[in-house]
Amino acid sequence: MLVRVIPRLDIKGPNLVKGVMLEGLRVLGKPEAFARRYYEAGADELLFVDVVASLYGRNSLSDIVARTARDVFIPLTVAGGIRSLEDIHTALRAGADKVAINTAAHQRPDLIREASRKYGASTVVVSIEAIKQSDGRYEAYTDNGRERTGRDAIAWAEQMAEAGAGELLVTSIDREGTGRGYDLELLTKIIDRVGIPVVASGGAGTAEHVVDAINITGAAAVASVLHYDLLPTLRNDPAAFDPSINLAHLQRPGFARIAPAPLGDIKRLLDLHGHTSRPTPEALHV
């Protein structure tokens, strides 16, 4: 079994965005262009997250996924705004292979059981957004950490695995966008309690952080580290990059924490730590 590095693309409207801690969302460019580059670089899967879907009660990702699915032949997961079996059907029709559900699972946990029975556990990912509380416990949140649920994130993970989830996407909201590394304690607590695969998300600032997470879960979503590596090379490509996009935030001190790295470098570092992943195309010579 090989480990997985999964580029995470947060989407708002037609744009790839990245949450910057305490500063809100920044537009980075066209998600289709980033998705294609990551596929060509040997990504193991892609994760698309509609970051405002819960807020506005809609899912605008379908068109982006449909366009991506024509050129990208690795698994695509869609998260954000999936509320019903019909929404799952729509996402699959657009070309998604898996859907990740958070808010709707909290509102009606039986949705996970029904979706798993109808579309197969392998299609149903439960997205868990956790924030560490001052007493050391982890609480599950929805809407990118805007709404608390009152549920213990670890117990919720167990409950969702029993309900038939095929995989858990575990995002540390208080680490997300900070570059301080994944919440390894959260990941360890959850992986020890469930028998299904877990994908780590939130906090990667360096390739070493990805290794730390993969030591625990075997699979990690990565955003800033990859996006900020790709951005300079996409700047001259009008199909990928809107020159009006303001990237001044990259010069601020907080960004010193993010060390951009291409997928190939992350995979080589994983290899040095004994974690084999799918070979990148340059390694395959295809």
Place this chain on the structure above:
Amino acid sequence: MSEPLAIVDYGIGNLFSVANACARVGCDTRITSDPAELLRAPGVILPGVGAMPDAMQVLRDTGLADALREVAARGTPLLGICLGLQLLMREGTEFEPHAGLGLIDGDVVRLAGVDPLGRPLRVPHLGWNGVHAATAWEPTDLATVPDGSAMYFVHSFHVRPADSSVVLAETRYGDQTFCSAIASGSIVACQFHPERSGALGLGILRQFAIRAGVGAVIQESAA
């Protein structure tokens, strides 16, 4: 203009990624739940994810089960993917024992075993894993795939063919070695997803299209 390849639609599974991947290798497909279209097609792809008993129920109720048996009896190229491999078997065991299409003798059982540290294997088996030749891949649909290549898997059950000579490929997960592809007559089927396994997976679909007589030779960019 030849008939397109048929992708069997029985109401579940992501058929669109299969159709997109076929389009990339230059062949037309039609997503269909009409048994007559299966019988007209030069080749039939049976994809699928989900629960085997529910899928068998739909295939029986719609007449697609009989059409698929007829496709196999005529020697029309048939490609099963994931659940589409499991459905070909004589018997499934999900929830309770039940009949499959019976085109391949053997059963379908839940993955169970331990990892190198003795912990129970995580199920579903989800991600990229090596596919190793059990018999020669030349001249099957896997002919262009290097032995040991990583392909994308996502499944909780695996097939156990009664006749080991149909086993085309094997894959190791923890302490388990399971059959990850079969070939028998005009049938090739894989537990992994060629449509989600990058350029090497697309190569399998291209070979299948060529076998069905509808393949176009198009170079795929690396990935």
